[in-house]
Amino acid sequence: MAFQRACAVADLRDGEAxxxxxxxxxxxxxxxxxxxxxxxxxxxxxxxxxxxxxxENCTIECWMHGSAFDLRTGEPTGPPATEPVxxxxxxxxxxxxxxxxQPTGES
Numbered sequence: 001m002a003f004q005r006a007c008a009v010a011d012l013r014d015g016e017a018x019x020x021x022x023x024x025x026x027x028x029x030x031x032x033x034x035x036x037x038x039x040x041x042x043x044x045x046x047x048x049x050x051x052x053x054x055x056e057n058c059t060i061e062c063w064m065h066g067s068a069f070d071l072r073t074g075e076p077t078g079p080p081a082t083e084p085v086x087x088x089x090x091x092x093x094x095x096x097x098x099x100x101x102q103p104t105g106e107s
Contacts, residue, residue: 003091003098010095012036017060019051025101027088030055030071037071038088038099044069045081074104 006022012031019041020027028041028051041051043062053063059077061068067081074084086103 002102003089003093003100006038006090006097006099008095009036009092009097012097015055017041017051017053017055019049022099023101025088027099028060029090029097029099030060032058032071034058034072036090036092036097038090039069039071039074040086040088040103042085043067043081044076044083044085050085 006020012018014031017028017030020029026041027038030037041049043050045067046064048064050060050062053061058071059068060071065080068078069085070077074087088103089100091098
C-alpha cells in the first residue's frame with residue numbers, strides 16, 4: 001500500500017464530505033463517529049459528485065436522485081444505484097489524513 005497525504009485532519013468537519021483530488025483521483029473524504037472514510041467522488045448511477053450530497057452515520061447520499069452508499073464498503077444502500085463506488089483505505093497519521101489510491105478489494 002502506498003499512502004499519500006490527502007489533507008489535514010483539521011480540514012474535515014464531522015458529517016460533511018470534503019471533495020479532494022488526490023494524485024489525480026477525485027475522492028470524497030468523510031469523518032463520522034466511526035472514523036474517516038474515502039470513497040470515489042462520483043455516483044455510480046448519475047455520474048455526479050457524491051461530495052455534494054448528505055452524510056448520515058456511515059452513509060453518503062447522492063443529491064441528484066437519492067442513491068445512498070455505505071462509506072465503509074461503497075455498496076449502494078438505496079436505489080436507484082445498483083453498482084458500488086470505490087472505497088479507498090484511509091489512515092490518520094498525526095495531523096494528516098493519508099489515502100491509498102488502490103481501492104479496497106483490488107489487487
